[in-house]
Amino acid sequence: MAKRALSVLVSGYTFLEGLRWHEDRLWASDFYTGKVIAAGLDGRVTEMAQVPQQPSGLGWLPDGRLLISSMRDRKVLRREPDGTLAVHADLTALTGGHINDMVVDRAGRAYVGNFGFDLMSGAPFRTTGLVCVEPDGAARVVAEGLWFPNGSFITPDGRTLIVNETFGNRVSAFDILPGGNLGPRRDWASFGAMPDSDDIGTLMAAASIAPDGGALDAEGAVWVADAIGKRIVRVQQGGRILEQIDTGEQGIFAAALGGPRGTTLFMAAAPNFAEHERRATRLGQILMAEVDVPHAGLP
Known part of the structure; x- marks a missing residue:
């Protein structure tokens, strides 16, 4: 297997998340400066939005308006054509912690994950769910019992939602039903059973991989960012x-996968x-x- 050469696209950030290739630029959220940025392959960066309550997941409505997860106040924001931000949906009553990554389907439905507990303060771990936000902002819980749902992907046929579960040592999949609801959860890839514990240190020590963000490719494999392994791995369905x-x-x-041929892996x-x-x-930096x-598929 060839060793991949790594290069740096941009650097000097706090903690980057939500990578998306869109309109020939790489978009990203920088947690602790509150910036949503877009970078060309020449490294030139444009600030696209300022989100005081910490941006994360990104996606676009069919009309081109940007949706942004505003983590701490648990709101999905919508960037209007004039650059102002409006509240698209308030998910406070439907979530157990910071909202996080999301994927937006071609109809404009956003599937949004959340922490489920106060991770950064060392609170006991709790499972949580996925929220579906309709294009008009109406929201409902469509899956529960997930172990920190994170990077999410929709297959090219629009029929399957794949979700990385950071503290579950697994990647899950759901059938997308008519109207946007989800069928029962199933393992897409499992890397081993997890202990019955609410201690994050115990869970991280037991995991083979902590699936964070990622990217879906044309052979149906997922590039999975391993939040504990200082690596990214390409995984096929079943876990190999x-x-x-x-x-x-x-x-x-x-x-994210992007670039002129769709074969540049941004990390x-x-x-x-x-x-x-x-x-x-x-x-924080973006490697390529x-x-x-x-x-x-999507995103």
């Missing part, structure tokens, strides 16, 4: 790891995800590598 890219001292927490890198360290430093199989 097809390829691994090691990143030395940098953890990888989000990814959000930082030393770790500890808020007190990342907020105070500017060590060329891979063999192009992007597919």
